[in-house]
Amino acid sequence: MSCSLELALDRAEGALLRVLGTIERRGWNLVTVSAASGPNVYAVKVTLDGARDPEILCRQLERLVDVQNVRLLAAEV
Numbered sequence: 001m002s003c004s005l006e007l008a009l010d011r012a013e014g015a016l017l018r019v020l021g022t023i024e025r026r027g028w029n030l031v032t033v034s035a036a037s038g039p040n041v042y043a044v045k046v047t048l049d050g051a052r053d054p055e056i057l058c059r060q061l062e063r064l065v066d067v068q069n070v071r072l073l074a075a076e077v
Helices: 016-024 054-062
Strands: 001-008 029-037 041-049 069-074
Touching: 001 016, 001 054, 016 041, 016 054, 041 069, 054 069
Parallel strands: none
Antiparallel strands: 001 041, 001 069, 029 041
16 A cells, blocks of 8 residues: 655754654655755655555654644555
8 A cells, every 4th residue: 555645844853854764663665755844844745655554654643743744645555
């Protein structure tokens, strides 16, 4: 199953690394990563491949301290 997520992160040291590390530790493979930097926020879009439920991953990412918002864009079987 593949899915795409859009995240808004605080511009804090290590925020992007924490998100990417959490994704990999939860059993997902990163297919693409794109990020844009604003004055106070990182806008990150990731495409993932894995066999787990993407809704669970979204909830896990929302718990990270520097994550403002997570949105599931698409999930394909």
